Amino acid sequence: MNAKRTDLIATIVIDLIVASVVGILFFLLAYILTAGLPHVSWSFLTGATDAFSGAGGIGVQLFNSFYLLVLTMLISVPISLGAGIYLAEYAKDNWRTxxxxxxxxxxxxxxxxxxxxxxxxxxxxxxxxxxxVISGAIALTFFNLPLLTRNIEESLSAVSRSQREAGLSLGLSKWKTELGIILPVALPGIVTGIVLSAGRVFGEAAALIYTAGQSAPVTNFADWNPMDPASPLNPFRPAETLAVHIWKVNTEGLASNAAALSAAASAVLIIAVLLFNLGARLLGTYLYRRVTASK
Amino acid sequence: MLKQYSFEETAVQTFDDKTSLAMKTENMQVFYGENHAMFDANLAFPKNQITALIGASGSGKSTYLRSLNRMNDGIATVTGKIWYHGVNINEPGVNIYEIRRHIGMVFQRPNPFAKSIRENIVYALRANGLKKKAELEERIEQSLKGAALWDEVKDNLDKSALSLSGGQQQRLCIARSIAMAPDVLLLDEPCSALDPISTVKVEETLLELQKKYTIIIVTHNMQQASRISSQCAFFHLGHIMEYAPTGTMFSNPQIPVTQDYIAGSFG
Structure with missing residues (x-):
């Protein structure tokens, strides 16, 4: 077989593999969206759930998902940033590292x-x-930390050594070089990683069933005092998230339209995760332009 | 096959007390782990002159240069004395950040920060406590003029430094170094990644800069050394073999290894 022919066959095979991956993704997306979207309405997105049957809207769950996400990120981003910087810059190559x-x-x-x-x-x-909410956020932090740390470490390590030397040769301390020169260059990659992990956290169910709970008590959205038991911001109230809700409706839901409910909730979840992915890209590009002053 | 030369036969000039020196090394040794990379380096650098360090790849000239502003800290072990303004800066207690502000460095590959041209120059200044806007603007203009880059970039100071050409980037790196108002400038093969026209520009810049700074430059290019330097040191396998005024070195090298290197028989 000549080189040209081999190359052609290899190209076709690789194209087919790529096409099948993309095809599966689009099939899944199309299926979930066509099954769910017709049942999504404003009252579904904002309405309360019937605690017994699981029927009704997903307003509280949607809020819970975002609130839990924000809390998780508030805990896990600073920790993994510190760990990532340590591993990329300060850790010596020894048994402890x-x-x-x-x-x-x-x-x-x-x-x-x-x-x-x-x-x-x-x-x-x-x-x-x-x-x-707080138990859930800490559990999700455990689940999130390693991937975020790895992402931050890799983003920092990808910045050229010569940038570090430039900073040091100007009499900047290692920390100042890290913070002012290396971190801005690595920031787009770090932000992309954070937003992608946000998508993962948003869709997580298993770790939350036993920590954030499976009930979404009616909250008073006019009460923003985090100390009040009925306030949506109270971190000590149980908070069923969207992903947990989907699981619950499917396993123990007593509503007559359980299938439609879970399909609609899944569609909302998928759209949110897609938005996270899209947002990660846009934000990453925007930040890169911003910090490097390139138009 | 490399010819064997005696490391005993060297011709290293020294200066009398009347010559004012910018810095000097005494019996400097450099080790990379077990590997002894620099042997007994004794060189003195007269003020406001360009000294070129030449030699084949692996001769230790970059290693030597990087030791002068302690950039080898954490990479190699450097022993011996490095005198700078009457202080041995190769001591553990010395503030290396302070030292590097006085002894600037430009690297082989242009490495501007991924920031605007303006930020490239003022970032380190601000970090060192210079906050006044007027003074920062002044430093930007002075240093860019010093590096012969001002006319090309003065209207685009907020453009990304990465959008400049290689030669412009390297001159920006020089500007960034001299903005710190150092008195010694170390350059590690600053033209090796540049085209001939950019090289000429950088060389002209250096010739102009020696009026204010003491310049030590590592170069692969012997023509470059003869064009711009006043003193020249020849390195061979971690030993300094010959150190003499550039004219003498190129017209009348004293020892066989330098003669062969300059004649082009090796390296």
């Missing part, structure tokens, strides 16, 4: 349901916090 790296790897391979059960035993039961 490789121990940290393997620990991160093990943490990232823990099944989310195990993380959820751990959170349940430690926070919900042992610390008596109960099913709550």
């Amino acid at each position: 490789s121990l940290i790296r393997s620990a991160i790897e093990v943490l990232s391979s823990l099944p989310s349901v195990v993380v959820g059960l751990f959170g349940f035993l430690l926070f919900v039961v042992k610390f008596k916090i109960g099913f709550s």
Whole structure:
């Protein structure tokens, strides 16, 4: 067989593989959206759920998902930023660093349901916090930390060594070089990673069933005092998220239109995650232009 | 096959007390782990002159240069003395950040920050506590003029430094260094990634800069060394073999290894 022919066959095979991957994705998206979107309405997006049957809208769940996401990110981004900077810049190449790296790897391979059960035993039961937003956020942090740390470390390491030398040669300290020169260059990659992990956190169910709980008590959206039990901002109230709601409607929902409900909620979830992905790209490009002053 | 030369036979000039020196090294050794990369380096650099460090790849000239402003910290072990203004700066207690502000460095590949031209120059100044806007603007203009870049970029100071050509980027790096008002400027093969026209511009810039700064430049290019330097040191396998005024070095090298190198028999 001549080189040209081999090349042609290889190209066709690779094209087919790519096409099938894209095809599967589009089939899934189209299926979920066509099944769910007809049932999505304004009252569905904002309405309250009937606690017994699971019927009704997903307003509270949608809010819970976002609130939990924000809390999770508030906890996990600073920690993983510190860990990522440490691993990329300060960690020496020795047994301790490789121990940290393997620990991160093990943490990232823990099944989310195990993380959820751990959170349940430690926070919900042992610390008596109960099913709550905060328990869920901490469990999700465990689940999120390793991937974020890895992403931040990789983004920082990808910045050329010569940039570091330039900073140091001007008499800047290592920390100042890191913060003012390396971090801005790495920022688009870091932000992309954060937004993508936000999408993952948004869709997570297993880790939340036992930590944030499966009930969405009616909250008073006029009450923004985080200390009030009925306030949506109260981090100690149970908070069923959208992904958990989908699971619950499908397993124990008593509503007559359970199938339509879960299809609609899935469509909303998928759209939110897609928006996160799109947002990650746009934000990454925007930030890169912004920090590097390139138009 | 590389000819064997005796490391005992060297011809390194020294200066009398009347010559004012910018810096000097005494018995400097550099080790990369177990690997002994620089042997007994004794060089002195007269003020306001360009000194060229030449030699084949791996001869230790970059290693030597990077030790002068302690850029080898954490990479290599440097022993011996590095005298700068009567202070041995190769001591653990020395403030290396302060030292690097006085002894600037320009690298082989242009490495401007991924920021605007203006920010490239003022970032480190601001970090060192210079906040007055007028003074910063003044420094921008002075340093860009010093690096012969001002006319090309004065209308685009907010443009990304990465949009400049390679030669412009390298001159920006020089401007960035001299904006710190150093008194010694170390250049590590600053023209090796540039085209001939940009090279000429950088060389003209350096010739102009030696009036204010002491310049030590590592170069691969012997023509460049003869064009711009007043003193020239020849490195071979981690040893400084010969150090002499550039004219003497190129017209009348003292020892066989320099003679062969300059004649082009190796390297």
